[in-house]
Amino acid sequence: MKQHTAIGGAGLGLIISLVLCLLCGLMSNLAQTDAGHVTKETLSIESPSGHRLSMDMLQPKSATPSHPAPAIVFAHGGNTNKEKSDDFQIEWARRGFVVVSFDLYGHGESEVLNNQEWLVNGRGLYDTVEYLTTIPFVDTNRIAVSGHSRGGNTVHESILIDNKRTKPLIKAVLYVSRDPVYKDNETAAFGYVPGKTNVVEAAKKNDNGKYFNYYKGRTVGVLAGKYDDYSFKEKDSKTGRIKPNPQYLKSNNARSFLNFGKTPTPQTPNGISGRWYTRQISGRKASHVIYMENGTHGTVLFLSQPCTDAVQFMVRAFNIRTDLADTDHIYPVKMIGGLLGLIGLFLFMVYGTLCMVRLNPFQEAGSDTPALMRQADTKHGGSAWLRGCLVASTVFSVASSLALFGFRVDKHIGTYFRQGMPLFYGIWGCLNAVFMIFLTLLWYRMFANKNGATPQSFDITIKGRRLRQTITLSLTVSLMAILLIFACKYFFNSDYRFWYWAARPFTADKIPEMLKLFPFFLLAYGAMSVFTNCLNYNTSFGKSNWGNITLLACFNLLPALLIALAGYGYFFTTGVNGLFGNNTQIADWMLTPLVPLAVMPLVSRAIYRHTRNPYLGGIITAVIVTVMTCINSQISFPA
Template structure:
């Protein structure tokens, strides 16, 4: 027992060290070595709503040397931290940068559906604030947004057009269509006026940049966008494309009466814009040309990748902490009774046992893949009214369906094979007794609270979180706990069933090695979503468009699922080996995943 505690002490210490290095390193990068001050702001805007944002103020921006400013925004189902490549690179070049949580996202107020344009869904409200800052040159304010954030740019330009004194000098849309036609006349028009405007367009965009015929059929796919009438009208400053005589191309800057238009067509997907050095390069080029740069640095010289690396270290540390702290608690008086030193070693499988093992895994993976696509086409038929978040409900519903299927497979395997071959449900932890069950839930809840307390501490001291692209563990406001409780039962069904399958029914040695068994289970836990991603994007890259009937947002949601399910298998296995209780790891996984889900998505009032 003592050697085990010593080993666990090393892992617990390592997890804390990784989280500390993550906070220090990510903070050093995003503050440009301490020369940029970061403020976490929440304020009541002119629209009458609470807006959350991060303000990045370079030391070079003063009342005597006013700096240009850029307001940046994430897309639908994301938060302000997803703009890190832009706020890191722009701030170190001397721009004042504000990265917002659009209304309905992160820590900002919710809005009723259909009112998203209010205050440019937060962007134009942030522009108003920025224009009053004493160290900002109010004649040089730019806006940029990804996906729905680009739509926020369009909302903001429309509000700015109606303002007595327009504030926006430059606008960059990322992975969403510009406004091509006048909303009233429906004719091609230049709604951007004399502003400098750029567009970053993904050639494999899951949602935008398609041309359709009168029946809604796709005529041109995103990779053909630059040659379309819409793109030509944009590059010709709103002219009717039928009346222009020259064909304008991507990558070329076009000037008219001192205003510029430019289209950057990039060989990437829609969400790739969050982690694309090429997209960051074009963003830097655009604003340096449109607003000038107080601290000119070559666009290709980028450091945001180091922040990503430090954030990833924190995410790894967070995952290690879940296991190491759970095992550390087993050495305390409160939870010592949960330690089970008599957990049986994994045993070799028989030929019939292997048949059930592989057969169950294959059936579960097939059901998982088909149920995901099927539910994506029919989720509205099963959605209760009044749920505030769409994404956690869909993922939770899919998870619960697969949890039930897993329970059925396990029940059949036990009845037809396990019971007759010596499987004991109590010895396997399937039936631990109510006292042990709730005692284990108490330990799991303590672990989850401690893990997120670690996240809050790092955020308090360094204004950073733990993330890798769309897998993000961040702080949250208290209302998110209530929302998480709405969806927690769905996730519990799956993760309890998943932990039972991994530890109580499928824990064998393969070729004499339990580690090989664990690796196989990790693979199969993520296999269905991984295959769906490969099929979707393989089809996309070959044909130029998505699999018919499989919506793009549902394939994007699978990216974090692939990672989370693989890690969840390891977490539950590690904790089971010292407790013999599959429900502890199941609860930890469910609670962590539901909190990650509800804090990184859209909430509607």
């Protein structure tokens, strides 16, 4: 009777997970198409520079060959992909713009190039602009570009190319979390590709540079986060210290930009957020504007006010007539749908496993009896040992992450490992796992073994047929979860994503990178599952199952959370992102692993409770984390 109940509960959970995945697709499609008023198409083209370029195009029904519409090309930031900023894209398309977002070279489904060649043609941005001039429903006299973070760099480089044209193509520019170009010497290395770009003349400029108007007669806007981790920083000439980010509008850089490249003096007034500064340049009315946003480098992409300002900028820049208010947003529907989809995917990992483990080919991977919480302190000192191991693991994890940043593992691009960000997370998890295993062996030798404990009593031992079925079942469930991701793209042209976290389809060139990094994540999440379930499923960490796993999950994410809180806490207090010296990305990079570190212990525990097999959850979570990490990161290799 208990077995039938377990099967019934798993079946219901599986149905709920699939319903959530379906809701994600429906809600995402509703928002992306504005309930049928916009068409979304994913394209893969050979770009004007001769490389494969992947892009999403949102075409309003009002954009036709007889009534061509203005167009916006959006460039995403580093180590992400074209869908990350789709709130801006959705809202622009609803107001009549043709919107194209593309994967930078080496990202998403675009071609992987070496670490110099990928800079060609604005890393794909200017290739996309040139491609738009061939589209009959695009007004080629009204093309804007926008970019977030590294995407802002692609804007820099594309303007350099566009300025050389007799008739420039780009009429308006919106930077998101990226400084505009202030001084002439900044252009020296833009888009530099050996043998293709002549930068000699630019390199001869004064080393200190002179303020100038890089944008000529274009309309240019900036969405500047008050607590941007990377951008909007300026040294005080008197003290040599970085000025606080919230004072950006008082900086020389901002005042020069708002005055079209004029060198600021003490009499130059400070900038005003949201105010449009205009001037006639070469017979054309040009405008510059800075919007100060209450956000960080990454969160500016997801908050309502920056989206409102992005809408206002483009509507005003091209004098678009629309019945929609700037604050009229539908993109939260997609954000909620994406969150439901991620929850559905995680639930599928659990309930798909619990359903399939009851099938004949996989039965030996499970257990006829569920795991029971062990009583703590049946032997004096047991709780102290376990809690001490958790504290030691936390301290080591914080120290190891900072050490890896110091060794610049996150920046590594080699001939074998070609993704710096996943390599950093993989090695970090691996180091923590090795330290955890060391502590466990120490605990077992110094305490558990002396008190009669055996590996069998902790469900650690596994071999033979059970091991083979465990591996087969884990890979089967993982493959089915990946198929769900591809199904969402196929049927709804969407994916499962919320803020920093996304599960999306991938091309074949990602698979070798996943296979290289999978052993790191397998050791990390396999050890995490054993540590969480076999060793710590006891009343030392809560007398109920939920209390126990909640506390353990909190400890699992604690190192990343402590670093993020410390970095941002210092930043929010002082206005300067300087807690970790010149490495301003550390706090931001510690936000990305928070969800997998918090969620995967819950997934592995739910599987372990019903199967008494810690390796099922460990392998499945390792596969999915590897996929989610690698598909959202750039691939490159040395020239």
